[in-house]
Amino acid sequence: MNRYLRQLKEGILDQNPTLVQLLGMCPTLATTTSLENAFGMGMAATAVLICSNVFISLLRKFIPRQVRIAAYIVIVSGFVTAVELLMRAYLYPLYQALGLFIPLIVVNCIILARAEAFASKNKVLPSAMDGLSMGLGFTFALCILGTVRELLGSGSLLGYRVLPESYPDMVVFLLPPGAFLTLGFVIAAVQKLRGMSEERRRRRSAAPADTAAGATAPVAADGAHSAGEADGAGRKED
Amino acid sequence: MNPNQPQPASMPELLTVSPSPHARRGVTTSRLMIDVLIALAPAAVWGVAAFGPRAALVLLLSVASALLAEFLAEKLLRRPVTLRDGSAAVTGLLLGMNLSADVPLYIPVVGAVFAIAVVKQLFGGIGRNVMNPALAARVFLMLAWTGGMTRFSAPFAYLSSGVDAVASATPLASLKGGMLPDASLADLFLGRCAGCIGEVSVLLLLAGGVYLLVRRVISWQIPVSFLGTVALLTFVFPQGGADRLSFMAASLCSGGLVLGAVFMATDYVTSPVTGAGRLIYGCGCGLLVVFIRYFGGYPEGVSFAILIMNALVWYLDMLTRPRVYGKTRGRRGDRKGGGQA
Numbered sequence: 001m002n003r004y005l006r007q008l009k010e011g012i013l014d015q016n017p018t019l020v021q022l023l024g025m026c027p028t029l030a031t032t033t034s035l036e037n038a039f040g041m042g043m044a045a046t047a048v049l050i051c052s053n054v055f056i057s058l059l060r061k062f063i064p065r066q067v068r069i070a071a072y073i074v075i076v077s078g079f080v081t082a083v084e085l086l087m088r089a090y091l092y093p094l095y096q097a098l099g100l101f102i103p104l105i106v107v108n109c110i111i112l113a114r115a116e117a118f119a120s121k122n123k124v125l126p127s128a129m130d131g132l133s134m135g136l137g138f139t140f141a142l143c144i145l146g147t148v149r150e151l152l153g154s155g156s157l158l159g160y161r162v163l164p165e166s167y168p169d170m171v172v173f174l175l176p177p178g179a180f181l182t183l184g185f186v187i188a189a190v191q192k193l194r195g196m197s198e199e200r201r202r203r204r205s206a207a208p209a210d211t212a213a214g215a216t217a218p219v220a221a222d223g224a225h226s227a228g229e230a231d232g233a234g235r236k237e238d
Numbered sequence: 239m240n241p242n243q244p245q246p247a248s249m250p251e252l253l254t255v256s257p258s259p260h261a262r263r264g265v266t267t268s269r270l271m272i273d274v275l276i277a278l279a280p281a282a283v284w285g286v287a288a289f290g291p292r293a294a295l296v297l298l299l300s301v302a303s304a305l306l307a308e309f310l311a312e313k314l315l316r317r318p319v320t321l322r323d324g325s326a327a328v329t330g331l332l333l334g335m336n337l338s339a340d341v342p343l344y345i346p347v348v349g350a351v352f353a354i355a356v357v358k359q360l361f362g363g364i365g366r367n368v369m370n371p372a373l374a375a376r377v378f379l380m381l382a383w384t385g386g387m388t389r390f391s392a393p394f395a396y397l398s399s400g401v402d403a404v405a406s407a408t409p410l411a412s413l414k415g416g417m418l419p420d421a422s423l424a425d426l427f428l429g430r431c432a433g434c435i436g437e438v439s440v441l442l443l444l445a446g447g448v449y450l451l452v453r454r455v456i457s458w459q460i461p462v463s464f465l466g467t468v469a470l471l472t473f474v475f476p477q478g479g480a481d482r483l484s485f486m487a488a489s490l491c492s493g494g495l496v497l498g499a500v501f502m503a504t505d506y507v508t509s510p511v512t513g514a515g516r517l518i519y520g521c522g523c524g525l526l527v528v529f530i531r532y533f534g535g536y537p538e539g540v541s542f543a544i545l546i547m548n549a550l551v552w553y554l555d556m557l558t559r560p561r562v563y564g565k566t567r568g569r570r571g572d573r574k575g576g577g578q579a
Binding site for chain 2: 170171175178181
């Protein structure tokens with residue numbers, strides 16, 4: 001059980017497919033104009049990810065290595081078609097809002113990456129869990145972006161006006177430049193947080209060490225920390 | 239530096255070892271920036287005279303927010319505070335001059351903060367920004383609040399009481415429609431037309447440009463190739479059946495073209511360092527301005543053109559790298575010379 005929880009944490013935080021691995025940038029930038037769209041996109045991808053991971057894991061012994069990518073694509077596109085039809089039947093407005101980006105889940109690199117890196121090497125249950133955690137990580141990242149962009153770009157959340165009427169909507173956040181700006185800032189913030197938690201962990205593990213080393217350890221950590229910060233800042237709006 | 243670390247036992251500092259150049263002119267960033275401020279002043283004063291106290295307020299807010307943003311950003315990022323070099327003041331003033339006097343008052347504030355905090359400081363502070371901060375902020379504002387950014391009132395409208403903010407078509411809007419602007423060429427040249435605070439008076443902007451040239455703050459290549467390209471293209475391909483010469487003159491004198499060519503495109507940090515690079519850069523800017531004005535969605539393309547060319551500066555510098563003394567030009571020479579980076 002513990003192992004699955006760790007997987008979940010990895011997917012959502014430490015190995016977040018969008019904010020840390022920087023995979024699947026196209027839907028991330030394109031579908032996060034509102035929180036609703038972002039959540040819908042994240043959920044659709046999560047559903048596909050779980051199903052495809054389970055199937056690929058089941059079939060991992062039968063798929064010949066040479067044609068594995070093609071086989072993955074076939075499996076993924078089968079599930080994407082199912083999800084697309086379901087959304088068309090039950091969530092038509094969302095289906096219309098996301099448009100082309102639903103079929104494009106087929107070539108979402110998060111899904112192919114998890115198939116290649118995880119599901120093709122692991123048993124069914126861990127693969128399902130991997131799909132769930134990575135999918136939730138993707139959804140989480142999309143929701144952050146969607147929240148910021150909808151709030152700044154149209155002053156509302158989930159379609160309800162949140163900010164006062166006098167707030168002048170910054171339309172730029174609904175446009176592609178705003179997507180890049182927001183993504184840059186969110187990634188920078190995540191890098192900063194990761195650097196801080198890394199440092200805390202290192203300090204904790206360094207604390208029981210002999211006191212002579214203790215005098216220099218915080219200094220070294222500080223140096224590494226500011227380097228990480230500079231790196232994070234440099235990556236902004238790349 | 240870490241103060242906790244023991245310093246190496248007092249080493250006598252006999253030699254100062256530094257890379258070239260060893261002989262310097264006494265040119266400092268603050269002197270250059272003061273020169274730019276002096277050169278901008280007449281056009282800014284004209285803008286205030288033409289568009290009233292509201293224009294002064296916009297300029298003031300813009301400069302003050304730029305200075306404050308610079309101070310706060312440098313404090314937050316634990317960098318040395320560089321307010322005294324004047325670069326933030328120049329950015330603020332340029333941004334203000336690129337705004338209409340009728341913008342809502344949050345626009346100069348947000349723009350200045352975006353210019354300084356995001357475009358300049360997050361990329362490493364003065365000398366490290368990839369794009370011109372004032373222009374990037376202007377484009378950001380343009381995309382964020384298109385409505386607020388494109389309200390222009392006629393010059394001297396504030397003097398006639400009773401009527402507030404008579405909306406007026408800018409000369410560019412007329413040119414976009416393929417017509418010559420209502421204002422005469424003399425009006426355009428002297429700045430008696432609607433537009434942004436600092437862009438209307440071509441005469442005073444050119445005077446400022448001549449001052450900068452004489453003081454050797456800027457070199458001639460960028461303004462000349464920039465304006466020359468626009469002049470050539472608008473002369474050869476006039477729009478809407480207008481007379482070639484008057485179309486060209488109107489194109490040159492309207493919008494932010496002169497302000498952009500003299501003060502924005504020549505920014506040291508975001509323009510090429512080689513002469514040939516500067517010529518290509520200026521031509522590219524001119525080409526893009528005409529393309530955007532003719533075919534683009536916006537009436538004005540100067541900001542976009544300069545920003546796009548800013549992105550190519552590194553490449554232009556590589557392309558026009560001068561021959562290293564004692565080596566032959568080109569790839570082979572480089573390899574022989576031990577891999578110039």
